[in-house]
Amino acid sequence: MKKRLKYIAAIVLTTITVTAFTQTNPFPAGPDPDRIVLNVTEDPSTSLAVTWRTCDSIQTGFAEIMETNADPAASLNAVRQSAVSEKFQLGNISVFYHSFIFKNLKPRTKYMYRVGRENHWSEWFHVTTAGLPGDKISFIYIGDVQTGIKSFWSGLIRSAYAKMPDANAIMYAGDIVNRGEFDNEWGELFYAGSFIHSMIPGIMSPGNHEYAKTKDDKLSAFWRPQFTLPENGPEGVKETAYFTDIQGMRFISLNSNQAEEVPADLESQKQWLDSVLQHNPNKWTCVIFHHPIYSIAPQRDNPWMRDNFKPLFDKYKVDLVMQGHDHAYARGMKKITGAAANEFSGTMYVISMSGSKMYKENQKPWMDKNGGHLQLYQLITVEGNTLSYKCYTSTGDLYDSFKLIKQKGKKNRLVED
Incomplete structure (x- = not known):
């Protein structure tokens, strides 16, 4: 995403509008997060970036993260932070993209995260941060x-x-x-x-x-x-x-x-x-x-x-x-x-x-x-x-x-x- 405000735990709304022809879309967005993608940061040992999509009725989102735990009840202790959200329009497509950069993570550590909001959460995904120089x-x-x-x-x-x-x-x-x-x-x-x-x-x-x-x-x-x-x-x-x-x-x-x-x-x-x-x-x-x-x-x-x-x-x-x-x-x-x-x-x-x-x-x-x-x-x-x-x-x-x-x-x- 374009904005450097991803680092700020606040809701930011922007709009991207592009003129285009009408598209038939077999993959329409809904209220639940989809197209969830992790990307590298400059230092993936301490931070990870995540982006996802929703329909345009869901205009804000959150990301939660914690170290992995086999007890489902432990997920109640996950840290919740506000995402950056931007409206995207391309022809007849109107959706929201949301993104967040998890920071201050530990190297070589297993985390679980999810994205979304009340009643519209993704599943919990597991990811391991990068290690240190010399690791395989x-x-x-x-x-x-x-x-x-x-x-x-x-x-x-x-x-x-x-x-x-x-x-x-x-x-x-x-x-x-x-x-x-x-x-x-x-x-x-x-x-x-x-x-x-x-x-x-x-x-x-x-x-x-x-x-x-x-x-x-x-x-x-x-x-x-x-x-x-x-x-x-x-x-x-x-x-x-x-x-x-x-x-x-x-x-x-x-x-x-x-x-x-x-x-x-x-x-x-x-x-x-x-x-x-x-x-x-x-x-x-x-x-x-x-x-x-x-x-x-x-x-x-x-x-x-x-x-x-x-x-x-x-x-x-x-x-x-x-x-x-x-x-x-x-x-x-x-x-x-x-x-x-x-x-x-x-x-x-x-x-x-x-x-x-x-x-x-x-x-x-x-x-x-x-x-x-x-x-x-x-x-x-x-x-x-x-x-x-x-x-x-x-x-x-x-x-x-x-x-x-x-x-x-x-x-x-x-x-x-």
Whole structure:
């Protein structure tokens, strides 16, 4: 959400109105909270952000939280705090979005929370705050969802959750829906992920399909009301370019769409990224965005990303770059040059997809492995000096895997399983 007043325990009402065509909505809002989504904050070890939706007759909301307790009666002692509420209008859609940031939490602690108000509460959700640097990290990486969300992606995200239910975060590399102004597509996303969205914090990075197909090419009107993301990025791309630190790894989202379309946003993100990488106290660094540094097909090349951001990845030894857009799978490291033409990069570049839209895969010189016409998800764990990466099909079969071994004073060593 846009407002920094989330930190104030007071009811704040704002209105967002967007002109749009009439939409048929198979996922109408009601008085009970729905589309409940957790997002990371800058420090998920001590704070968590939650956002939810109601019909427009419910104009205020509350969030309650407490450490987990097996005695239901203990829930009477949960701390209740007022949410920030804003009216959202898009064509014939009129709803309220509510958000709250839980603060002053304990690291590596199990909490239970719920959202809503009298007679209209959600269930209690369980979530564990991030730990401290040095703790094992686990996260899920999702490429383009975009199409077949309810019919096909439902099975994929549930398979990923079944294999990694204790993930610290789920990362989305853009094109989360096909048409960012269509409420029914966002409805399918929340239907498919259901309680998973409410229990594992999301790191969302926008793609070109989160931008309206208009002359203004604006970010989806749904993005900022329905996601509450860190606002530590540059002006003009707040809550799309940002970073979060989880257990010794810095996760950075870039807005590659604005980097292409708006020169000022490209330059501001470049300068911001330089600073965020320079002042990075973490052992590991992961960057996520939509348009790949190296693409799968020649006609999909993105030189503005490669020319502006790859030198920074090389300079600061970024470990993993996760991308989407090309609707096929590829990864590469061994054949990619680093800062100097005679040395190889220590950064692994990955492109993946998770929805039903598929493009033909092509073999390109930069690739160590490629493939296509498969729904895929990636599970990554980091422990000590080892990053372990496993890519699975939507049916749960292992498709690809490797390890990155961090070496003091040297580039990462790649071990292909």
